Amino acid sequence: MKIHETALISKDAQIGRNVEIGAFTIINAGVSVGDYSTVGPFCELGVPSTNSSVSSLEIGSRSLIRSHSVFYSGSKFGAQLNTGHRVTVRENTIAGNNLQIGTLSDIQGDCLIGNYVRFHSSVHVGKESNIEDYVWVFPYVVLTNDPHPPSEVRLGVTLKSYAVIATHSTILPGVIVGSGSLVGAHSLVAKDVVEHTVVSGVPARYKCDASTILLRDGTGQPAYPWRKHFNRSYPVEVTERWLDET
C-alpha cells in the first residue's frame, strides 16, 4: 500500500489491499476503494451529496482514477473502472465492470451504465441516461434529458448495447439509439435510431445499414459490427466470445 504522505484519507474510508493513492488527494468518509486500485493526485472522492440518500461511494477493485478527478457520494462502480484526468461523477451513478471515462467527462448522476462502456474525453452524460453494455461515446457528445429547458421534465437517453456515438453529436431527450447503430459525427439526433443502422446530419437521418461500411485498412472487411475486428482493452474471455458469435 502506497499512500502519499500528503494525501488526506478519512478514518471512515475503506482502502483495500495494495492500493496506491497520489499526492494531495482527498478521500472522504464512506468511500471504499477496491484492492489493487490506483487513485492519482489532486482527486477528491466522496464529495458529500445533498441529492442522495446514500452516503457511500464504492470503487471496484483494480481501478485507476487519474488526477484531478471528483466523485460524489452515492455512486457505485464495478471492478476495473478506468478514468482520464479531471472527470466529474455526480451522485446516483450506478455502473458495471470495466467502465472507461475519458478526461474531462462530466457524468451528471442519476444514471445507469452497463459493463465495458467506453466514454472518450469530454463526454456529457445527462441525468436519467441509460447506457447498455459495450457502448462507445466519443468527445463532446451530449446526452440531454430536458425536452423544453429549463423544466422539471426528465426524459433520459437510452443507448443500447454496442451502439457508437461519434464525436460532437447531441442526442435529444428520450431518444433510443438501437443496438449496434452508429451516429455519425456532428449530428443532432431527434428521433429513435433503428438498430444496426447509421444516421447522421442536423437533424440526423438514415444513411445506410451499418454492415455496408467497409474498413479502411486494406482488408475490405465490414467495419460493423465493430466487435468482429476491434478488441483493444477488453478481456480475452469477452473477445473470444465475440469471435465465436455467428
Next chain:
Amino acid sequence: MKIHETALISKDAQIGRNVEIGAFTIINAGVSVGDYSTVGPFCELGVPSTNSSVSSLEIGSRSLIRSHSVFYSGSKFGAQLNTGHRVTVRENTIAGNNLQIGTLSDIQGDCLIGNYVRFHSSVHVGKESNIEDYVWVFPYVVLTNDPHPPSEVRLGVTLKSYAVIATHSTILPGVIVGSGSLVGAHSLVAKDVVEHTVVSGVPARYKCDASTILLRDGTGQPAYPWRKHFNRSYPVEVTERWLDET
C-alpha cells in the same frame, strides 16, 4: 471559520465571517470572500492579471465555489455565486447576484452578467458578452466575438433576459438573442433572434413562437415563458413575483 490547515491564504486577502476554505486552496492578495461562503479544495482565487488595472477580486456573501476552480483578479460577483468544479473566470467579469457557473465553464472576462443567470457545464463565454438577468445557457454553448478570426475586432453577443440557449449551440459575433427566446440544441445562430421565438438549425431559422411549445409533463400547459412553471433554485421573492405577472 473553518480554513483547512493546508490552504495558503495571503495575509492581504479579506476572509469574511463563517467562511470555509478547503484543503490545498490558494487565496492571493486582493481577494475578498463574503460571509458564510465556502471555497472547495484545489482552487486558486486572485490569479494576478496582466490585462486588468484592478487587482482585487470580490466574491459576494453566501457563495459556493467548488473544487479546482480558478478566478483571476479584476472581477466582481454579487451574493450567492454558485460554481461547479474547475470553472475558469478571467479578469473584468462583472456579475450580479445568484450566478451559477457549471463545471468546466470558461468565462473569458471583459463581460457583463446580470442577476440569477445560469450557466450549465462547459459553457464558453467570449469577451464582450452581455448577459441579462435570468438567462440560461446549456453545455458546450459558445458565445463568440471575433467575426473573422483571428483579428482585433470584438463584437460581443447579447443574451436578453429570460433567453435560453440549448446545448451545443454557437452564437456568432454581435448577435442579439431576444428576451424569452429559445435557441434549439446544436444550432448556429448567425443573425438576431426576435424575442419570444424559437430558432434552430445550421444556420438557425425561425421555427415557432415560444408560447406554442407545450410542456411534456401531462398538463398540456405552455413550456414558455418557462418562469411560469420552473422555479428551482430561485428565491421565493422572485418566484412569487413571476406567478403574479399577467
Next chain:
Amino acid sequence: MKIHETALISKDAQIGRNVEIGAFTIINAGVSVGDYSTVGPFCELGVPSTNSSVSSLEIGSRSLIRSHSVFYSGSKFGAQLNTGHRVTVRENTIAGNNLQIGTLSDIQGDCLIGNYVRFHSSVHVGKESNIEDYVWVFPYVVLTNDPHPPSEVRLGVTLKSYAVIATHSTILPGVIVGSGSLVGAHSLVAKDVVEHTVVSGVPARYKCDASTILLRDGTGQPAYPWRKHFNRSYPVEVTERWLDET
C-alpha cells in the same frame, strides 16, 4: 529560482535557471524545464507513459504552464510554450517554438505541431494530427482520426500553415485543410479544403475565397491573409517579415 515549498520535485528532474514552480505541483523524473519558465500550481509534469519508449519530457525556455495542467512523459516542446489552465498533453507530442494551448485543451499525443501554433480553449487534437506553423484552432474543435469508430485505423488530420478552424467544428479523419484557409464555425469538414478558401456548413462546402472577406473594423481591408493585420503575441521578427511579404 522560486520553487514553492509544497511542490514535489524529483531529484531526477532538471530545473533550469530562474524557474518558478507553484504550490502543490509535482515534477517527476525525466522532466526538464527550460530557463526562465514558470509552472503554476496543481500541475503534474512527466506522468509515466505506458505507450512511449521515451521517458523524458522537455519544456523549452521561457515557457508558462498554467495551473492544474498534466503533461505525460515522451513529449518535447520548443521555447515559449504557453498554456492555459488544465491542459492535458499525452505522450509523443512533438512541438516547435511558441505554441499556445488554451485552457482545457486535450492533446492526445502521437502528433506533430509546428511553430507559433495557437490552440484556443477546449481544443481536442486526436492522435496522428499534423499541424503546421502559424495555425489557429478555436474552442471545441475536434481533430478526429478514426474513419469508422472504434477501429485501429488512424487517419490523422493535416492543418497546413496559416489555416484557421473556427469554433465548434469537426474535422473528419484524413482531411487536409489547405494553407490560409478558414473553416467556418460549427462545420463538419468531410473532404480536403483548397488553400486560401472559406468552407462552412454540415457538411462543409466552399463559400468564397478567403481574400474576399473584409475586416469589420471600418477600414474595408481584407480580413485574410490574417497575418497582414493581426500580430498580437508574435515576436517582432515574425510580424516584420509578414509585412514585408508581397
